[in-house]
Amino acid sequence: MIPTDPTLPESTEVAVVGAGLTGLATAALLARSGFLVTVLEARAVGAVATGNTTAKVSLLQGSVMSELRKHAGDTALEAYVAANRAGQDWIRSELADDPSLEQRDAFTYSTTPTGDSAIDAEAEALAAVGLDVDVLGEGEHAGLPYPVTRALRMRGQWQIHPMRLLAHLAEVIREHGGSIVTDCRVLGLQDGKLRTSRGPLQANQVVVASGSPVIDKAGFFARLRVSRSLAAAYRVPGEVPSGMYLSVDAVGRSLRTSQGLLLVGGPSWTTGREQDPAKMLASLDEWVVDQFPGAARVTWWAAQDYQTVSRVPFVGPTGEGLWVATGFNKWGMTNGAAAALTLAGDLTGSPMPWAEALRSPHLTxxxxxxxxxxxxxxxxxxxxxxxxxxxxxxxxxxxxxxxxxxxxxxxxxxxxxxxxxxxxxxxxxxxxxxxxxxxxxxxx
Ligand SMILES: Cc1cc2nc3c(=O)[nH]c(=O)nc-3n(C[C@H](O)[C@H](O)[C@H](O)COP(=O)(O)OP(=O)(O)OC[C@H]3O[C@@H](n4cnc5c(N)ncnc54)[C@H](O)[C@@H]3O)c2cc1C
Ligand code: FES
Structure with missing residues (x-):
């Protein structure tokens, strides 16, 4: 149970909306820099995407780099990689002594000709920004019990338990005089005063880290794609693959292990537009049992994340004293930490070197x-x-x-x-x- 604060203060220097990774990391960085911060969370700490993620902290991100390169160009890709690398390093340093921080090789693989083309494009994009990967061909062992036609392997990536990270960040915030108020839904903002389900809060600066922004002066709701995914944990007889895997075939599959269980993610759908999500779970079970005979599901869940058209997350100001971070495209561990570094850099007057390149309008x-x-x-x-x-x-x-x-x-x-x-x-x-x-x- 993560400790929180029972009462809402009347005022604060920085109000952070949302106690997922992005909100808590931003608040922790600002609290360490001497700001008085108050985190407002509608539900509980980590209740939405962060508590339900597969928590790979990786620079190998499926087909993200090639898609981002296609939409936003090489300069934006370089800045994206710099931001994600800094986010990854920051998480590693915050969790340095925590046993839930585990080093793993990351793999992106395909089993179809269309997937193979996506792998080739990704290998090119990674080479363009100097990220080292091994390219594995058909017959080379990616550590999976089923054949793959192509795979990229990036060594030395990381996986974490996201709630351990949130618990640590919550402790940092409260040690530095900040507060975290849960069951407190932000309803609106007027003249620096937040309207919440637990009363008003006066704030000099407001950071909106609520997934889809709930204070939305820039019309993000119309610009974000919403993708919901299933995930499930299975007990599997014999050895489970030790790497972190993501396929780039039409139905994407994400795999990693946690405490001896195999976590499998996918398929995905646009929230509210899938007629039969129950059938999706049955098809996931079927696929897992085909690939890992004897697998038995222990639990399942679903979660969603948001994608911008350019694939570049939006992290920056949208009005006087109003800041937003969104659009992490299912890579919000490194991106959420990077967003926090970016916003803390802006608010402390030491902007991050990648910030500007990621903010130019990428709308081709x-x-x-x-x-x-x-x-x-x-x-x-x-x-x-x-x-x-x-x-x-x-x-x-x-x-x-x-x-x-x-x-x-x-x-x-x-x-x-x-x-x-x-x-x-x-x-x-x-x-x-x-x-x-x-x-x-x-x-x-
Ligand atoms: C199935 C799945 C698997 C994923 N796997 C990975 C992975 O392996 N690696 C990776 O890097 N990323 C992964 N991601 C993405 C990552 O989990 C998210 O990008 C990240 O957790 C987003 O963090 P956040 O803090 O921005 O949002 P959230 O964790 O969603 O936090 C937002 C918070 O804001 C609160 N909130 C909302 N509205 C209000 C309001 N009105 N007032 C107050 N509070 C409010 C919510 O209750 C919530 O707690 C995955 C995503 C999904 C869906
Ligand atoms: S109308 Fe926008 S989320 Fe329902």
Whole structure:
């Protein structure tokens, strides 16, 4: 249990919205620099993405580098790598004495011709920024019990237990006079005063680290793609592979071990747009048992993350005294720590060397087309979902963010919004996404 503070102060120098890795790392860095910080968390510390991540702290990131290079160019890629390397080093130094920090080789692999092309593009992008990998061909052993057609191996990467990191950061914040207030949902911001479910808070600076930004003066909700993934832990007879793996085939698979269990992630879907998430879990089980005969599922969960069109996370100011960090594209361990270093650098007047290059507008023509495509997807989801709801009596009403028609997720027993990814519990409480108000009526 991570200790928190029972009362909301009346004022603070820096208010940080969200107690995931990004929020707590930013708050810890600022607290160490002498700022009075208050972290406001709607649920519990680590309740959303950070507590449900697979927590690979790796510079080998599937096909991210080649995609980012295609969208944002080599200068942005170099800055992205510098930021991620600094984020990785920072996590290592914070957890230096913690047994949950484990060194592992990281692998990106493919089993299909399309996946092979993605591997080739990734190898090129990694070479362009001087990141060393071994290229493994068909027949070379990647440590998996099934054949792969191509693989990249980066040695000496890391995996952690994310809640251990959050517990450590919470301790740093409180040791330096900061506070962490949970069950405190931020509802809005006006003239430097935050409106929260536990009363007002006056703040000189506000850092929004809530995943999808809940104070959104830049319209992020319309620019972020929301991807939800399944993950599950299995007991597997015999040896489990020791590396950290990610496939770049059409259905991506993520594998790593934790305390003798095999953690497997994938498939993914756009929140609120998958008709049958329960079938996804059955298909994940089937795949795992095929590859690891005798595997038995111990537990499962699902989580979501946000992607920008350019693949470059957004970390910076969006108004006077207002800062945002989002868009980590399922690589928010290194990126969340890097965002914290960036924001702390900005707020202490010592900007990070990579910050500027990651903030220039990366919207190329291709990105413009992709953005329009994504918006068309949102519009189509709005129509399909509204039509499906005609005549239904069990619908809980509209999403409190912008009125999307909610879809029932029978696997997680939640109401999910297909427009921008807000999710609500069966009783209507907000779980995640840009919405801040509960549903007034919800039942299944
Ligand atoms: C399935 C999956 C696997 C992943 N695996 C990896 C991996 O192996 N390696 C890696 O680097 N990354 C991985 N990621 C990505 C990584 O987990 C995330 O990018 C990262 O955890 C995001 O951290 P965060 O602090 O920005 O957000 P979060 O951890 O989501 O924290 C945001 C916090 O804000 C709070 N909040 C929201 N609204 C409000 C409000 N109105 N008021 C107050 N608080 C609010 C939330 O309750 C939440 O606690 C994975 C993601 C997923 C979904
Ligand atoms: S999340 Fe935007 S309308 Fe539901």
């Amino acid at each position: 023509l291709r990105d413009g087309a992709e953005f329009i495509g994504a918006q068309a997807g949102v519009a189509a989801a709005a129509v399909t979902s509204a039509v499906r709801h005609i005549g239904r009596h069990d619908a809980p009403g509209a999403c409190t963010h912008m009125g999307g028609s909610l879809e029932w997720n029978d696997l997680e027993r939640t109401w999910d919004c297909p427009l921008h990814g807000s999710r609500f519990a069966e009783d209507g409480a907000v779980l995640e996404g840009p919405a801040v108000e509960a549903l007034s009526r919800a039942s299944k």
